Amino acid sequence: MKSEVITVGSEIMSGHTLDTNFRFIARKLSSIGAEVVWHTSVGDDHETVADVLRVALRRAEIVVMTGGLGPTPDDVTRKVVSTVLGRNLLLNDSVLEAIRERYRMRGTQMPGINERQALFPKGAEVIENKVGAAPGFLIKEGEKLLFALPGVPLEAEVMLEQHVLPRLTQSGTPRGREQVVLRTVGLPESIMAERIASMREQLEGVSISYLPHDYGVDLCLTFKKGEPTQLALNERVARQRLLPILGKHFYGEGDKTLEEVVGELLVSKRRKLAVAESVTGGMVSQLITSVPGASRYFMLGVTAYSDETKCKVLGVSDELIREKGAVSEQVAIEMARGVRKKGAADIGVSSTGIAGPGGGRAEKPVGLVYIAVATQRKASAEELRLVGNRALITRRASAAALEMVRRSLL
Template sequence: MKVEIVTTGTELLLGEIINTNVQYLSRKLNSMGFDVLYHTTVGDNPERMRAVLEQAMARADIIITSGGLGPTRGDITKETVAELCQAECYLDLDTWGRIDAYFRKKGRLCSANNEKQALVPVGAEVLQNEVGTAPGLWLEYAGKLFILLPGPPSELMDMCEKQLWPRLLERFADQGIILSRTLHLRGVGESLVAEKLDAVIMAQTNPTIALYARYGEILVRLTAKAANQDKAVALLDACEAEVRQYVAEYVYGVDDDSVAACLGRELLARGKTIAFAESCSGGLASSLVTDVPGSSAYLLGSVVTYTNMAKMKLLNVQEETLNRFSAVSRETACEMAVGVRRLLGSDMGVSITGNAGPEPSEGKPVGLVYIAVALEDVVYCQEHHFSSTRTENKLRIAQTAIGMALDKLKEE
């Protein structure tokens, strides 16, 4: 079945909010065997919204909308779909009662305009909203299926998990499934991976293989379509084994793995601890490490030493080192790594110092970064050059530091 996802709201077109609903819906629908072929975003304009929905009807079997089900005049998705499907709306007393109870539970009274949310097109089935006020709708018309979902992500996901996904799986039980697996690679460029896998990619049928780069790593996504889970997994296993023949040395994780999670596993396996001293990354590397549950077992702490004074007072970086070589230098990075390791008593000390941008500092160019890893009897240091925005540079710097720590841990 072909699916088009239509997200509504002028705020999306203005870039005021990130459209996370599309990512969530696409991943889930594809995993259930539906072919999501189009994403469309349209503002709160009746004529443009109708045109978008008419186009969706011409090229998709299922049209899923997100947003525009609220109580204001700008919420027009339901009205536009009802008009397109030639369906009159009526006040659904059960839904109105649920909305009223929702407000009363919060110690508030419904506004008169909330009644708009309880209007239901004739022939539609209501998908009740258990965490908000706007109900969803399931409406079939002219061989097409319209599914209207609320815009707030928490409401949309709750409604999908509890009501929509079970209903879709029951209605389209013979869809089969589409299953993906993603291999995470580091220490290699996209062009080299493409070259190594060229023969495999050219011969692909099912599963398919796609490459893309993200924040200093390469992702190889394998996607299989099969009648059931077991057959899809078997196809992916065989494809992954073939891909690994060419790039196994660069693969560090699968699916939701992160460099930080892999570092954590290696530290736990070896009974080692780690500490971070960060300057230009502002504590982001430590934050990524603590995103992993259980990281308190190996991360002893971190220090953000953004100024020279902090580097000297907290990490015992020598004033002479800073005066002679500057804060952005190999020498400073090494002293920071040794300093944080001694300060917190960890097995490994990792330091980051550099210029994330957007302007040169102390005569050092934007993107110049030094990362050091201190062990008991040796200190390693690497020079890096990053060339993106300040925000993206910080993320790539943090990921690189975590990756370097992982590499040095494995080398031991």
């Protein structure tokens, strides 16, 4: 079943807002076999959005729109759908009361302009928004399904997971193809491709896509539609061939994140973690604590950006910093040891480096990073030479720290 995603918003077209909705929606639709064939982004102009929607309804069986459901005049989605489908907008009294109640709970009165959010094209099925004010809706137009969701990413994601995907699977949406995403870290795309090329002919009924990102490379396997038994066989063979090639670089599947995997390992091994950060500026701790239940294994996070803090809080020798420099293997190890001891943890991980754009020199250039892991028995550090701007170096160094913790737990 072919799908199209339409993201509405002038803020997207002007470059002020990153369109994260499409990536999330496309991956989720693909995971249930609803192949995303088209994606269109469009500004908040009634006629332009109407033209885009007409085209989408002609060629796609499933259309998912995000954005344009707010209360302001530039939120045009509901009016566009009404115009294109020839369905009058009707006021839903129960939705209106729910919006009013939301404002009453905040101790304020609903502005009159918000009444627009209770207007829906005739025959539309309301999709509840449990995390925001703007409800979505579903319209069945012949054999086609049109979903309209808010543009706020969190709201769109929750509504897609709780309403859109269950509706599509319950309605018997034919599965066009199966997808499996294998996630890796620390293995360059070109090396991965060379290794896989040597045995590509052994994989039948599957296409392979390489999806590089800041933290690593995802390997997307798309299996051609067929009998369930044949699909299962093709998937099993692909795993048997590919996982040994990916080796220790493979850490999970689907949407599983590196920080989630690290958390699961820490719980299963009954280990506690403490983090000392310099170059990553607290990002490692933020990633770890973004996982629900992190309090079971995360003991302490210290952002020791200055040399003075490294010495006073983490116990790094001032003499060692003068001799080797704050950006060194030896200092990274002492930071990891110090935070492990201070946090009464089983594992300490640290980061020190030069994120740039300034501060580098010939012997210690921008992008030089040391990551260290310390346990009760041993401590070791890895030297990295990262490329990119300050933000990218910080993200890659954070991923490297998580990966080093993961490997220490294997």
